[in-house]
Amino acid sequence: EEQLVESGGGLVQPGGSLRLSCVASGFTFNIYSMNWVRQAPGKGLEWVSYITGSSDTISYADPVKGRFTISRDNAKNSMYLQMNSLRDEDTAVYYCARDEVAVGDKYYYYGMDVWGQGTTVTVSS
């Protein structure tokens, strides 16, 4: 079964830091691009960050640019999100989600077709 499991969420004070992890299983992790997507309480989905399988392309949403860093370790089938200078508005459930698959030099997109169950980040004093 293809699966993603997030961890690392918790309660942190404004200005603090957290590191989220996402561990993949059941598929060849290193050929897939990956995302972090968040959802604030009662709100819609908000894309946070994207990374290709080889980490050669990385992008961030404007609200987190300069504060969050995405990375991955393909040997550990894992992706990470280092979150610094956290703000109240970063409070959300954070999901990791699978993106396009690389086959040779081509990319194929079937939607964000595998999601983790989410990890909750609460920024509050």
Next chain:
Amino acid sequence: SYEVTQPLSVSVALGQTARITCGGNNIVSKNVHWYQQKPGQTPVVLIYRDSNRPSGIPERFSGSNSGNTAILTISRAQAGDEADYYCQVWDSNTWVFGGGTKLTVL
């Protein structure tokens, strides 16, 4: 930055057809993807690249994209279709989600 606009809510009678729109400037030039999220659950991709259904998604769900509007059509609506629906596009190396549409089946 590119923006996509969805209605906050759509209502449909049981067994009828619901249409959820996703508006954006010349959105026809982009691939539009649609997700369903039921309360307390993670999102599920319903439609990718405008009109393609992943395996396991009923044929009642279909998508189209023309001009400045993409549409998710839900035929023969069921009570179980009550959920939030999101469109998604890729623009300038970023993903953009619509604000979401709450579908109510009457």
